[in-house]
Amino acid sequence: MNTAASSPANALTYHLDRAWRIFATGYSFASFGLGGLIIGLLVWPLVTLISPNTATRRSRMQAVVHLTFRYFIWQMCQLRLMTLTVENRDALLQPGQLIVANHPTLIDVVVLISLIPRTRCVVKDTLLRNPFTRGPIMSAGYIANSASAELIRESAAILRGGESLVIFPEGTRTTPGVQSRFQRGTANIALESGLPIRPVLIDCNPSTLTKGLPWYSVPERRFDVRLRVADPIPTASFLDAAPNRALAARRLNTHLENLLWQGAQELAHESRATTAAL
């Protein structure tokens, strides 16, 4: 996409488009922060006040987060910052799923939650230390990321109770082009719950909001986010095949690492082929 230098008119269009996207990105970040503030200071206290019990409050706060994120993604698409394509979206709506995704950009979690009306999510523990995000996140039933046995038990109980749970097993954003090692918590949760894993492959082309990039470093064009909701991975067979739980977790984890890596590679390949054909 190095069209900038080809002619003065093209160059002008390119710079105007880029300037717009820097402005719109700044606006998006600001509105996201403001939205968080409104939820933290207004919506969350209100929901807490009018909910008869924690289960109702949890479900309502999950709806609040879902609708807010849906609006936010819609707004980013309207601002011509991004496009969103989702394959097999309906598969995300089945309750009681362990939903596991790769994590190429900052907004993956926003996109994913925007597609699932009710779900729990494993989040960075820093969000639970932030006074603005702590309340809403706790009441939505989101769980702090830790490698503890407690997290495994709690997550498995949630899944068996029929709620879905979103996890990014990389624990941090993917470094582009590098296959990352997963923390084994996800594999352990799957084995403990006895449920299959629902993999979601995410591609962002061109890459943006990756680790270590400031927000205003916008990509050379509008970015396309593509999600592919893949077939579930059965996990019980891993327990049967391994001599103990620790080894079953290691093997399932390796399987998951490879599956998400290869799936994401394929998706990226297809996405770039489609773009080139346009």
Add this chain to the structure above:
Amino acid sequence: MQTREQILSTLQSLFEELFEISADKVTEDAKLFEDLDIDSIDAVDLVVRLKEITGKKVEPEDFKQVRSVGDVITAVEKLLAS
């Protein structure tokens, strides 16, 4: 009373059996988390097995400060002496 070498050799076969980690990697200096990829869930399994092997009541506190294989050996030594 067992020597540190004997405890290490027990640990080596335990790591092989539980986690498929080859014995040559399990040295006194090896860090559990960084070098051997043992997470806290694995540590729970490990403590359960050590309880069975030593026949002693193991408190999670005994393993709070454990970082390396050498630390595990020291903790087991203390357990056996108690």
